[in-house]
Amino acid sequence: MTLVPYFVLGTTFGFILVEAEVVSWFRIQEMFRFDAFHMYGIIGTAVVTAAIALLIIKRLAMRASDGRPLGFAPKTLGSGVRYVAGGSLFGLGWAMTGACPGPLVALVGAGVPVMAVAVLSALVGTWTYASLRPKLPH
């Protein structure tokens, strides 16, 4: 039962992803070719909105039911290699599939059923990372 609100929030998010055409392979091409403002407008205003909300949450010192402050655990920088290398590999996949993880799943239900194969392949990719993890620089 406690999972229902997350499901409802996900449903809203998935609906918006399709209606704003964020899930479109063509819109991602427009973005990487710098031919349209649409995707930059969406990501940019999403970041600003989230940043303001986080600021308010911090200002009000809001806490979860377990008493911990609301917010994110800081990410460890390390050498930074994992962010640049992992990020670049994901970027390659993002432009090839035309979808990041959310849209990848959304497209399966939005008229591109073959994306189910891409989702399976992404799971294999995640699995492979977990296997190679001790050997990779982080």
Added chain:
Amino acid sequence: MHPLPWYIAGPLIGLVVPALLLLGNKPFGISSSFGHICSMISPGRFSFRESHQGGGWNLAFLLGIFVGAVAAWQFAPPPNLALSPATVAALHRLGLTDLSGLAPHEVFTWSALFTLKGFAAIVVGGFLVGFGTAYAGGCTSGHAIAGLADLQLPSLLAVCGFFAGGLAATYFVLPVILR
């Protein structure tokens, strides 16, 4: 109204970040659910997520994304996209003729899956999405939106990587595999 304008869609997506925090102090991020599914199949092997990994909330969220997309597609499907003429010209030069729908029919169909371009875009591309997001510890939602909004330097590095990879694929990989 198609597409939903960026100045409406962007803030709504941004509000998912505080909504998840208020619901249960959960960090916005989709790719972590891939790791979660893997850990359900093979427990013990996927301890690479630092925190917040308990619970099936991210799977409930992911299932919601799918159901929301189905609803949008059934009840208010986007019409043919009004794409930038420059992108249309570039994609025509790459040999794509059918720019209808949400992904090119010449690449993202079951029959194209076993051609070079279909296999590369779907299977190799999908693998890179799963491998890269796990390695980077996040994707567009976790790093580009939540991480940047929280002013985390690792997320800025990751987003630079996203764009480096995306530009490389757009200008060097797609021209090869689409031919």
